[in-house]
Amino acid sequence: MDKDITILAIESSCDETSAAVVVNGRKVLSNIISSQIAVHTKFGGVVPEVASRKHIEVISQVVDKALKEAEVSFKDIDAIGVTYGPGLVGALLVGVQYAKGLAYSLGKPLIGVNHIEGHISANFIQYKDLKPPFVCLVVSGGHTFIVYMKDYGKFEVMGQTRDDAAGEAYDKVARAIGLGYPGGPKIDKLSKSGNENAIKFPRANFHEESLDFSFSGLKSAVLNYLNKMEMKKEEINRADVAASFQKAVVDFLVANAMKACSIKKVDKIAIAGGVASNSALRKAMIEAGKRKDIQVLFPELVLCTDNAAMIGSAAYFEYIKGAISPLDFNAVPNLKLGER
Known part of the structure; x- marks a missing residue:
């Protein structure tokens, strides 16, 4: 055009x-x-x-x-x-x-x-020359997806959360340890002063072919840990809890994202959504990308x-595809990716 x-x-x-x-x-x-x-x-x-x-x-x-x-x-x-x-x-x-x-x-x-x-x-705003195909990890307060972008406007959902979104889990854990809302930035900040290996929180384990996520079990494990510590009247190191929880989330996200790149044989992965601003996720994705020779793309924080x-x-x-909406179209709160 x-x-x-x-x-x-x-x-x-x-x-x-x-x-x-x-x-x-x-x-x-x-x-x-x-x-x-x-x-x-x-x-x-x-x-x-x-x-x-x-x-x-x-x-x-x-x-x-x-x-x-x-x-x-x-x-x-x-x-x-x-x-x-x-x-x-x-x-x-x-x-x-x-x-x-x-x-x-x-x-x-x-x-x-x-x-x-x-x-x-x-990511098209951040990287002017970026073109499909590539894999995208979308992580926010309401959504967690791994998407293969075949072409502009053409998507294949390769994995998604079966319960809580990653950002939702951040908010709930932040509330439980007294950080308040919004949870993501506050846990990220507190984690910097904690030991991410202090507490071994579980990761969901689906069959080998699945790239789906689940964070409700992880959230429950954190809540159970807090309750046990309170019952035993033992001091809770909030920074260790935040860091250990964050490591469990980030490990899960990175592992599945890298699997998706291998499956589709692509050398680019874009990260998107509010949790894409998380410093631990950025660092872990970049390190994993270097090991596997995959370019990792992040929009600037405001995007x-x-x-x-x-x-x-x-x-x-x-x-430019001619996908114009009629004036009688409506909001669709549960709209799926790729639907119109």
């Missing part, structure tokens, strides 16, 4: 309201994020109804700021992309309805984007968490 395509993208799947202007799926002119972390921290996690209200309060301001920072107007926009799933249904609906109104009033094409596809596409730039990237690749 000769003409530059400028996408205005909107993301509201959970507790970040974001809008971005992205050109040709790889160049970010603006990426505005309004976080609700401070609001939800006092509740110990995301409260869906509160999240929806906060999205309604700020979405117009966030979009206006994205356009202003990008130095464009609505007439410069070729299409509007919006996350329509998976996520919290109320939160998704705020973004979807707002995007529909814009698309209708401006006469612009509307592109519904899968949130997971957005996370994967963050790991929920943001609209990644949605703009994914929307571009859908747009």
Whole structure:
């Protein structure tokens, strides 16, 4: 396509309201994020109804700021992309309805984007020359997948969690050891002063061919350890608990990700999602990649968490395929990767 395509993208799947202007799926002119972390921290996690209200309060301001920072107007926009799933249904609906109104009033094409596809596409922003095929490990508060990206918009899910997502397990363990919300960054920080080999926590063991994950057993093992220590009135070293838990999660993620690369015979693996910002995961993946001669790719930190730039990237690749959404499409909270 000769003409530059400028996408205005909107993301509201959970507790970040974001809008971005992205050109040709790889160049970010603006990426505005309004976080609700401070609001939800006092509740110990995301409260869906509160999240929806906060999205309604700020979405117009966030979009206006994205356009202003990008130095464009609505007439410069070729299409509007919006996350329509998976996520919290109320939160998704705020973004979807707002995007529909814009698309209708401006006469612009509307592109519904899968949130997971957005996370994967963050790597196209970070690495301008990156092209499929490659393996991607998507790890966040709500999702844990190993995906083989055959081509733009074409995915094969090779493994996924059977219960808790990795980020969800982080939040629950953080709450149990008194760190609060959000758990991922706090456990990562505390782990640096702990001994990761102090406590042997279990890893789920599926049959050899499976690349699936399970973190509920690990979470339960941590809770059982804490309860036993309290019953015996023994001092709990929170840093050791955090480090040992994190090692169990990271070992599991890295092992399955490297198996996936071997199966598909690819020499590139991209990491995506909020947990992709975890320092232990980054270090372990890079070390494993060096041993196996596999290039490990990470987006910058702002592109790991929920943001609209990644949605703009994914929307571009859908747009050039002609995958335009009808104005009567709806939010799909349990949307599967590859579905439309």
